[in-house]
Amino acid sequence: MPHINVxxxxxxxxxxxxxxxxxxxxxxxxxxLLLRSNDTMxxxxxxLIATRVSYLNDCFYCQHSHGAIAVCYLGxxxxxxxxxxxxxxxxxxSDKLKxxxxxxxxxxxxxxxxxxxxxxxxxxxxxxDNDIHDTVLIAAAFCMFNRYVDGLASAAPTDMSSYPxxxxxxxxxxxxxxxxxxxxxxxxxxxxKG
Amino acid sequence: MPHIPLESHLPGITxxxxxxxxxxxPIRELTEILLRGESTLxxxxxxLIATVVSNGNxxQFCSAAHxxxxxxxxxxxxxxxxxxxxxxxxxxxxxxxxxxxxxxxVRESGKLVTAAHIEAAKSAxxxDREIHDTVLIAALFCLYNRYVDGMATAMPxxxxYFAMLADRLVNHGYYRLxxxxxxxx
Numbered sequence: 001m002p003h004i005n006v007x008x009x010x011x012x013x014x015x016x017x018x019x020x021x022x023x024x025x026x027x028x029x030x031x032x033l034l035l036r037s038n039d040t041m042x043x044x045x046x047x048l049i050a051t052r053v054s055y056l057n058d059c060f061y062c063q064h065s066h067g068a069i070a071v072c073y074l075g076x077x078x079x080x081x082x083x084x085x086x087x088x089x090x091x092x093x094s095d096k097l098k099x100x101x102x103x104x105x106x107x108x109x110x111x112x113x114x115x116x117x118x119x120x121x122x123x124x125x126x127x128x129d130n131d132i133h134d135t136v137l138i139a140a141a142f143c144m145f146n147r148y149v150d151g152l153a154s155a156a157p158t159d160m161s162s163y164p165x166x167x168x169x170x171x172x173x174x175x176x177x178x179x180x181x182x183x184x185x186x187x188x189x190x191x192x193k194g
Numbered sequence: 195m196p197h198i199p200l201e202s203h204l205p206g207i208t209x210x211x212x213x214x215x216x217x218x219x220p221i222r223e224l225t226e227i228l229l230r231g232e233s234t235l236x237x238x239x240x241x242l243i244a245t246v247v248s249n250g251n252x253x254q255f256c257s258a259a260h261x262x263x264x265x266x267x268x269x270x271x272x273x274x275x276x277x278x279x280x281x282x283x284x285x286x287x288x289x290x291x292x293x294x295x296x297x298x299x300v301r302e303s304g305k306l307v308t309a310a311h312i313e314a315a316k317s318a319x320x321x322d323r324e325i326h327d328t329v330l331i332a333a334l335f336c337l338y339n340r341y342v343d344g345m346a347t348a349m350p351x352x353x354x355y356f357a358m359l360a361d362r363l364v365n366h367g368y369y370r371l372x373x374x375x376x377x378x379x
Binding site: 016 | 198214219227231296305309330332337343
């Protein structure tokens, strides 16, 4: 049960954003700037970093929400996203993205764990200053989002078929207050999961 | 040395927020709302939450900056120092002790906040809004601390920088200065 009185029809961060729409607005803007950009790093790569950091923070709602968004951008490749989430070193992704995921994992532990050598490795594999910046800030931002979601014990749906539905909303429209002010998506065929 | 090229006259977070003004804007706005917007918590109480989290995360820049801000708001430096050292014996209300304890748990992991922590805060008079804001301020400083240290930003050469920064935060707030920061060169 959530620690504060939020709309029980809304899951995860959506319930918290509806409780506090004023703070939700800049959080949605930050998410759009960091995750809805293809500037030197694809939207899929950005969501994979968000997914991995959320997994390391053991935030069920965020890792599955962002994993499902990454799946949307990767043409339905759930297997790849699951592998990056739990075992990125053996996943068929670029060495540059592996180096950035390693940097993101250090940020998740604490900013001071990022080493100059990690950055050198990433740059040697073609990472730009922008890639490094965005990786560190995405990882830091998910250390915020994950703590917000779990620190207030917001509800994480256990019906896994609901995650792709919400992901599709974000893949189509981006982040923003529509995620809590619009009707929540429901499966077209009701009762499909019994 | 910072991992990306930042302006050398802007240590800590300021160089990052100037390097990327686009992402800087919502981060500044969120901070302005949480630390200086309408609230039943005082500005000093909210800055204490930022201080406790930054201190726990061992982020030197943020810890010094927000402790200096508390000091300026309260007109003394004992409270921030004592809160950093030990929350239960610090000279703050029972409600603030409960909220600062929640913030310190959030710092480690959101999952460490228990129903008992929340109960303690509520029975000391904390509202849902105060609990919400405490958790979000703590979470926001987990972003800031990682951004500042993950990019290896510089500490100011002179520690008097923090009194000047605190003065700016108290009197101007968290939005970008309209004239920019060239006057600090």
